[in-house]
Amino acid sequence: MATNSKKNFYAVGFDLLLLAILAGCIVMALCSGKYPITPKESLDVLFGELFHKGGSYSEMTKNVVMGLRIPRITASILCGVMLAMSGVAYQSIFKNPLISPDFLGVSNGACIGAAIAILMGLGGIYLSGFAFLGGILAVSITVLIPTILKSESNIMLVLSGVIVGGAMSSILGFIKYVADPETELAAITYWTMGSFSYVTMSEIKSVILTMVIPMIILFGMSWWLDILSMGESEAKSLGANIKLIRNVAIACATLMTASSVCISGTIGWIGLVIPHFARMCVGPNNTKLIPTAGLMGGIFLLLVDTITRTISMAEMPVSILTGLIGAPFYAVLLYRQRKTIS
Amino acid sequence: MGNLKRAAALLLVLVICFSFGACGKQGTVQPDKPKADTIVITDMMGREVEVPADTKNTTVASTYGVVTPFLSTLQIPDRVLAANFKNKQFFRLCEDPIINTGNIGTTVNLDSEALAATNPDVYICKISDQEKIDIATRLGIPAVTLSAEIPEEVLKAYEMLGKLLGCEERAQAIIDYLKGELADIDDLAAKIPEEDKVTAICMGSLLSRVAGEDMLQTMMIERVGGKSVVKGIVGEEERYWADCGVEKVFELDPDYIFVTSSAVLDYSMDDFYTDSSWSGMTAVKNRDVYQIPAKLDSWDMPGPGFILGMYYMMHCMYPDVCTAEMLQTEVNDYYNFFYGKTFTGEEIGYEF
Amino acid sequence: MIIETEKLNFSYTKGGRQILKDINLSLGEGEVMSILGPNGAGKSTLLNCIATLLMPDSGIVRLCGKDTREMKPKEVASILSYVPQNHVPAFSYTVFNFVLMGRAPKVGMFERPKDEDFAIVEKTLEEIGLTELKDKPYTEISGGERQQATIARAMVAQPKAILFDEPTAHLDYGNQLKTLRIIKSLKEKGYAIIITTHNPDHAIMLGGTTAILDREGRLTVGKSEEIIAEERLRQVYGTELSLIHMDEVDRDVCVPPNL
The missing domain is CATH 3.40.50.1980 (Nitrogenase molybdenum iron protein domain)
Structure with a gap:
């Protein structure tokens, strides 16, 4: 009976496989790049530095691994995990496999926050801070509208997201219009398309808590997300405190997404496609989906970012590749599912 | 979903093979530099930066377009490892050998790994470009900032670069020339x-x-x-x-x-x-x-x-x-x- | 008494039509009540009020003697399960996992169902007869089987009462009877059951009490044999019909006239 529980709630075998793939990808990413490093060297540096043992590697190799690649690898995995997991959460809350974390406006809000910081000439930690606040504020407004209208329905929330999202697109357009085309506009555009080029370990450290804590909470209540996906009246009649679960889940997913956006800019498609693919592999149970989608998201974004930085000299924003790969991939997924969709 | 699991396992194997095969040592890498003596210079943001004391052999790289004419006029082409050219045609006409140097990015975009592979003694960038200063620092390369927005700054930039690159004489000659020209202009303007x-x-x-x-x-x-x-x-x-x-x-x-x-x-x-x-x-x-x-x-x-x-x-x-x-x-x-x-x-x- | 209502009043909009007017009813262990009424009378509304999905304008609903206004959703769900008329699946959970959700009233906020919950689900599936389908996605089974799964889900919480909102509405003739048989067996197990239905025959077959909700919001309650009378039914449905006693099935049968 114990194994029965395990089998039902966790896709152990599959997740372990994914973990192994992730480890392999990390090694590959560590030794990919214009500065040539062999896998053995990169692992030497990693273990040497982590355990303060030192080793026979050159200073520059150490700097490239620890100073350039490790922050990027860490950031891209974390953001992939966060975006995928919050995508799962949103899809369960809204009972809709077509929703992505951008739905309630967190990405647009974070962009506006970042754009304002760029216009004010701020950078670094302030930029991240503004982006984070922007994302949270946008979602708060979106959630506030139905509350003011005294409506509890999901549809109201979705419509509110559409309204706020539309308004924010216009604001962002205006900001781009007044931005200086020579310096600021490029920075803002890079933000709206996502990039890991300048991410630092201190930025990552500053958001690690707002990533990990909501993740743990979300995972803890993952079974209740299944209940929520039964629809409002049924979930209520099953004894679920819908408001509480929904608000906590939205808050967690938003924090996770905002944290990701504030260190890397907006990256699209991951929150939409990865949950879908994970669902095809392990089924719709959130207890399985959340970890599995997280691992897949981490692997995917790590691979995409590694390709981005090794392919061209002029760094391509990450969203371009996630879109180029994500959109056709999504089409293939939908094609395979076409019989079950209607 | 058995098929997918098999596909995933295959992917794992491929990734492992790829990582051991494909990313071997390609290209050449500048060898590690021996720990050298350093001097401190003040850059144009007021930062105190430690740079090699052997200034006559200091190598330099930059992605800031403004810096290139400075480097070109100081006539030290063999020590410029990478630069960003706003207008290559001009330097070609000048037959300046600096034209053959490498490129590691633009004023906006720095290719961090190329910088690492180039491994100059010093990296020069625009003032307040915190992101690039940060990357160079992480790579262990001292970053020196430069600004030349007004005449006084141009003179100061030459002075700083002269000290940095051990070409104080050439730098001073340029500074004197420019000062002389400015004096001439002031004289002419006074006649109006x-x-x-x-x-x-x-x-x-x-x-x-x-x-x-x-x-x-x-x-x-x-x-x-x-x-x-x-x-x-x-x-x-x-x-x-x-x-x-x-x-x-x-x-x-x-x-x-x-x-x-x-x-x-x-x-x-x-x-x-x-x-x-x-x-x-x-x-x-x-x-x-x-x-x-x-x-x-x-x-x-x-x-x-x-x-x-x-x-x-x-x-x-x-x-x-x-x-x-x-x-x-x-x-x-x-x-x-x-x-x-x-x-x-x-x-x-x-x-x- | 497991379910009691006292002077329940409800209308959807202020000043709008009064859906429920001073409704009193009570139901104890092992009792079944069928609610009949014309379309739009408010049968589902009444069920929703009892299940605390809607707040009545005035009046009290008591479950096992406790006022529902003082109960948390989990407490209510432990006593009362609800089988909706039509469940629209969004994701393809397996039948087992779907039914497992019924254990929610017994599971904490950051917990998952445990082994004993699994055992209860297995047993219930056996009782209902769905064991073979338990690992199938519930989007891939027939409507009737899904209805059975929903009933199983209602049972696993081991509630005292189960509410059915038109359980036979989307089922074929055979499955309708199958469902009614399940409901009867639940009654015999001791559950208090309320079902809303459009078919007087079903009320007759289930026995117990019948309640008729009219368009003015009034509820007429009584023993099925007494309440279900030809004249009354004619009034309720606004059409000619005959109640005929059939010896072959040893009960009254409701028959429409020729078209």
Whole structure:
């Protein structure tokens, strides 16, 4: 009976496989790049530095691994995990496999926050801070509208997201219009398309808590997300405190997404496609989906970012590749599912 | 979903094979440098930076376009490992060997790994570019910032680079030359009677954008005897373009309109004459709209070229004080001094 | 008494039509109540009020003697399960996992169902007869089987009462009877059951009490044999019909006239 529980709630075998793939990808990413490093060297540096043992590697190799690649690898995995997991959460809350974390406006809000910081000439930690606040504020407004209208329905929330999202697109357009085309506009555009080029370990450290804590909470209540996906009246009649679960889940997913956006800019498609693919592999149970989608998201974004930085000299924003790969991939997924969709 | 699991396992195997096979040692890497003595220099942000003491052998790399002319004029091409060229054609005409150096990015985008592979002793970037300073620091390469927005800064930049690269003599020669030129210009400008002084403005990349009170171009105008009309008009940031709007420009109605050559224009020079809304402007009526030459070498960019920009402006506004022959002589002198060559008007992009 | 209502009043909008007017009813262990009424009378509304999905304008609902206004959703769900008329699946959970959700009233906020919950689900599936389908996605089974799964889900919480909102509405003739048989067996197990239905025959077959909700919001309650009378039914449905006693099935049968 114990194994029965395990089998039902966790896709152990599959997740372990994914973990192994992730480890392999990390090694590959560590030794990919214009500065040539062999896998053995990169692992030497990693273990040497982590355990303060030192080793026979050159200073520059150490700097490239620890100073350039490790922050990027860490950031891209974390953001992939966060975006995928919050995508799962949103899809369960809204009972809709077509929703992505951008739905309630967190990405647009974070962009506006970042754009304002760029216009004010701020950078670094302030930029991240503004982006984070922007994302949270946008979602708060979106959630506030139905509350003011005294409506509890999901549809109201979705419509509110559409309204706020539309308004924010216009604001962002205006900001781009007044931005200086020579310096600021490029920075803002890079933000709206996502990039890991300048991410630092201190930025990552500053958001690690707002990533990990909501993740743990979300995972803890993952079974209740299944209940929520039964629809409002049924979930209520099953004894679920819908408001509480929904608000906590939205808050967690938003924090996770905002944290990701504030260190890397907006990256699209991951929150939409990865949950879908994970669902095809392990089924719709959130207890399985959340970890599995997280691992897949981490692997995917790590691979995409590694390709981005090794392919061209002029760094391509990450969203371009996630879109180029994500959109056709999504089409293939939908094609395979076409019989079950209607 | 058994198929997917099999596919996933296959992917794992592929990834592992790939990582051990494909990313072997490709290309050459600069070997580790021995721990050397260092000296401290102050860069143009006021930061104290530790750089190699053996300055005569210091290698340098940069992605900031403004730095390149400085490096080129200091004549140390073998020590420049990477640079960003705004206009390669010019350096080709100068036959400057610096043209063969590498490229690790643009003013906006630095290729961090290429910087690591290049491994210069020092990396030079624009002031306040915290992101690039940060990357260089993470790679263990000292970052030195440079700014050359106004004449005083240009001189200071040469001084700093001279110290950094062990070419103090050449740097001093350049500084003396520029100071001498500035003194000459001041003398000429002093000859202009007050009642003959004219007003002028410098337009930016948009018709609504002008050089503000604190910008290089405005200082140039004033130094050569012109009267600036942009008092109180400044850009959002220090020493930055001011978006005052087209109507403000109409209101200011200067006698002379100069157009910058340091940025890509959103309009063409003909627009001043074909657009009827500009027809009422004094400068348009007198056909006194000039673009500062930029075909090869920009004369109003941060860098030593502003000297020529100033002579040019003086010639446009006061052709009796600074005649065409005078301008030609100064231009030839300048390029001779810096590059040992002269160019025709067509090559540079001006005509008298 | 497991379910009691006292002077329940409800209308959807202020000043709008009164859906429920001073409704009193009570139901104890092992009792079944069928609610009949014309379309739009408010049968589902009444069920929703009892299940605390809707707040009545005035009046009290008591479950096992406790006022529902003082109960948390989990407490209510432990006593009362609800089988909706039509469940629209969004994701393809397996039948087992779907039914497992019924254990929610017994599971904490950050917990998952445990082994004993699994055992209860297995047993219930066996009782209902769905064991073979337990690992199939519930989007791939027939409507009737899904209805059975929903009933199983209602049972696993081991509630005292189960509410059915038109359980036979989307089922074929055979499955309708199958469902009614399940409901009867639940009654015999001791559950208090309320079902709303459009078919007087079903009320007759289930026995117990019948309640008729009219368009003015009034509820007429009584023993099925007494309440289900020809004249009354004619009034309720606004049509000719006959109640005929059939010896073959030893009960009254409701028969429409020729078209």
